[in-house]
Amino acid sequence: MKVFLIGVTYSENDRAQNVDLGQVTKRELGDRFRYDIDLPVDLQGFSGAPIIDVRGQVVGVMTVWVDRKNAGEFVS
Numbered sequence: 136m137k138v139f140l141i142g143v144t145y146s147e148n149d150r151a152q153n154v155d156l157g158q159v160t161k162r163e164l165g166d167r168f169r170y171d172i173d174l175p176v177d178l179q180g181f182s183g184a185p186i187i188d189v190r191g192q193v194v195g196v197m198t199v200w201v202d203r204k205n206a207g208e209f210v211s
Contacts, residue, residue, distance in 0.1 A: 136158070136159040136188065136194075137156065137157070137158060137159075137188070137189050138156075138157045138158070138159060138170055138186050138187065138188055138194060138195070139154050139155065139156055139157065139186070139187045139188075139189075140153075140154075140155045140157055140172060140176070140181065140184060140185075140186055140197060141153070141154050141155075141184055141185050141186075141187060142180065142181040142184030142185075142197065143180060143181075144176075144177045144178070144179055144180045144181065145179045145180040146177060146179070146180075148180075153176075155172050155173070155174065155176050156172070156173045157170040157171055157172040157173065157186075158170060158171050158173075166195075168195065170186070178197070178199065181197045182197060182198065182199070183196055183197065183198075184196070184197040185197075
């Protein structure tokens with residue numbers, strides 16, 4: 136499934152917003168999913184940013200967490 140992450144990094148606070156294309160790569164138990172963004176993105180400042188599907192519906196909210204089993208691996 137294609138998704139779009141909409142937000143602004145802390146370093147680009149003079150922009151209205153960025154729209155970055157991504158692809159869902161894995162669905163987790165419950166309401167979490169993983170996705171890859173096509174181009175490298177500085178995610179600082181994206182916490183709480185909406186994730187939109189191709190129909191314009193909100194399908195998620197950007198969060199980053201560390202799974203204790205995989206310490207040091209960031210998941211979004």
